[in-house]
Amino acid sequence: MSKIKHTTAPWHVGSPDKFIVRGPNGYPVCDVTFSDDFPGISEANSRLISAAPELLEALQGMVDIWITTCTTNGWDPAHLSQYQSALSAIAKVTGSQI
Incomplete structure (x- = not known):
């Protein structure tokens, strides 16, 4: 398989209200945009990305x-x-x- 080029795991959602996915030591990996039009989507996307x-x-x-x-x-x-x-x-x- 290919050598890993991404931030190492584990990733987690940094805070439930900002949906920033963070890697080890709190390093930000991704900031998922929150949308009032689609409640729950930002959180679900953050969980998927963090996994x-x-x-x-x-x-x-x-x-x-x-x-x-x-x-x-x-x-x-x-x-x-x-x-x-x-x-x-x-x-x-x-x-x-x-």
Whole structure:
């Protein structure tokens, strides 16, 4: 997998009223704009963004397991739509190509 180029985990929502996602030692990663027109959306987006490093790590782990399992059993993981979706998502995050 690609070398990590983003702020290391864990990330968390810095305060419930400002929706600033922060990394280790309070380093700001992202400031989610609050909108009165869409209550709850800013908080939900902040939570999703703050989970991004753990989601990426989990997805990369799943891909590694698929590859190992398929190789061990003589299968080709390329036919699994979830495998292709996972590779696409990882490429989007890391800026790599599938």
